[in-house]
Amino acid sequence: MSSVLWVGFGDIAQRTAPLLIASGYSVIGARRSPVLDPGAESLSFVQGDGREVEAWRRWLLQKPDTIIISMIPTDFTEEGYRQGYLEPVQALLKALSALQNYHPQIYFVSSTSVFGDAGGDWVNEETQPNPSGFSGMVLLACEQALLASGYTGYIMRCSGIYGPGRTRLIDSVRTGQFKLHQGWTNRIHADDIARAINLLMQRQQVTGMEILHLSDDTPVAQRDVVLWLAEQLGISVESKQKTSSIPARGSKRISNDKLKSLGFEFTYPSFKQGYSQLLTPP
Structure with a gap:
């Protein structure tokens, strides 16, 4: 049975783990906070801080076949992002450097914020990143470290x-706590991320460190999403709330052609399907 070490076992991991287990994997979840009740025979937990090389050394004793990293920042500052993302990646690579004849696959959950503002243009995996904020800069540093790792x-x-x-x-x-703008936005439902990771785990043909965009089929202006949600909720949106400002993450349209070329089909191809499900009472 192939094994997966998932470091940063949060929401995405909890959605993905049942799919991986159903596909025949055993999953070890690593968390900073107290461990969860496994609830499944092929799921277990360990506790520790991913910033510490010694924690990685303990976790790697079992030599998992695949390592998945889906961290969160310790707080929304540059230092918080470095602690939440870059330091764990650096600690992992340092721990791996001491192990011979062990070459796990590494999956890293990054963000399209590495692009910053693209002026509304389409961006794909070949587009040169150009982050405009500290979050994108730190995530790009993580990506560069992994790309150079071998x-x-x-x-x-x-x-x-x-x-x-x-x-x-x-x-x-x-609550009315929003502003309207025409900048392009992109999104993906958490369940589709889980399904995409499960699909990638089944491929096993990857020969290098590949970059892949996880984003739905429908880039859309933020204004259009807000107005649609307001209509569904029966809320009137005043025209005075309109603003031409572009959000901090910039305006861009994320291409998912590479993901779809692998055979992936979205459960929620646009915000309308995803948000409709969230707005429907259980």
Whole structure:
């Protein structure tokens, strides 16, 4: 049975693990906080801090076949991003450097924020990153370290993640705490991320560290999403709320052609399918 070490076992991991287990993998989840009740025979947990090389050394004793990293920042500052993302990647690579004849695949959950503002243009995996904020800069540093490491796997750049428990935009429309702008936005439902990771795990043909965009079929102006949500919620949006400012993450359209060329089909190909499900009472 192939094994997966998932470091940063949060929401995405909890959605993906059942799919991996059903596909025949055993999963070890690593968390900073107290471990969860496994709830499945092929799922176990370990605790530790991914910034510490010694934690990685303990976790790697079992030599998992695949390592998946999906971290969060310790806080929304440059230092928080370095602690949450870059330091764990550096610690992993240092721990691996001491191990001979061991070459796990590494999957890293990154973000399309590495592009910053593209002026509304399409960007794909060949587009040169140009981050405009510290979050994108730190994530790009992680990507560069992994690309230079010699290990195989995937750098998975996710666009804006939404889904159960990730309803900030819906909440902002309900409370009126939002601004309208024409900048292009991109998103992906958390369940589709889980399904995409499961698909990638089945391929096993990757020969290098590949970059892959995880984003749905429908880049859309932020204004259009907000107005659609307001209509679904029966909320009137005043025209005075319109603004031409571009968000901090910039305006760009993320191409998912590479992901779809692998045979992936979205459960939620656009925001309308995904948000409709979230707006429907259980």
